[in-house]
Amino acid sequence: MPKFLWIAAALIALPLAACNVGDAGTGHDTAADSDSPAGEGAAGTPAGAPETNSGDVAAETPVPTAAPVAPAFTRPYPGSRVVSEVRSPTQADGLITFQTDADPGTVVAYYRERAEEAGLTARADITMGDTRQFGADSREGSELSVSITPQDQLSTVTVTWEGVAG
Numbered sequence: 001m002p003k004f005l006w007i008a009a010a011l012i013a014l015p016l017a018a019c020n021v022g023d024a025g026t027g028h029d030t031a032a033d034s035d036s037p038a039g040e041g042a043a044g045t046p047a048g049a050p051e052t053n054s055g056d057v058a059a060e061t062p063v064p065t066a067a068p069v070a071p072a073f074t075r076p077y078p079g080s081r082v083v084s085e086v087r088s089p090t091q092a093d094g095l096i097t098f099q100t101d102a103d104p105g106t107v108v109a110y111y112r113e114r115a116e117e118a119g120l121t122a123r124a125d126i127t128m129g130d131t132r133q134f135g136a137d138s139r140e141g142s143e144l145s146v147s148i149t150p151q152d153q154l155s156t157v158t159v160t161w162e163g164v165a166g
Contacts, residue, residue: 070094071164073114073144077107077157095160104132104148104155111146111159112136118164120144 070091076082080100087094100107112122115136124135134146142164148157 071114071118071161073111073118073120074159074161074164075114076100076159077102077110080157083156092164093162095158097156097158099154099156101154104150107148107155107157108132108134108146111144115144118142120164 070087074087074091074094074096076096076098077100079102080098083097083099085094085096087096108125111134112125115122120136120138120142122134122136124133126133130150132148134144134148136144140163143162144164145160146157148155
């Protein structure tokens, strides 16, 4: 379990560290700051468009890139409200916290079923005080942890995973 806490802290720190990268990654278009009309390159061509030998702009065909697919058990319980979410670019690691009015046993059953569908084996289902914990893993090293803490009429659920292919 300490491994999950370290990963959770690292995953939360990554977006915060990205806030101080200057203009890189801010979405600020430096080409728009030049003297040419908005969105145009040096020769009056659309910014980023390749030129042909005749000076005409060649049509650029976008190459679709498939976004990594997150495993089904990384999704929040249906009808819940997401409080925070951090995922690695590959979706193989992450942490999500949400609130739900569903019974903790129902939430555990939901994640147990999704974990088993993904090939993980349930290893722990324990209750400590008001908090319910569920854990699953695989021989390949994939891990899932679900922690449910009831508060008034809602439960706060934290789901962490590591090394899971989509």
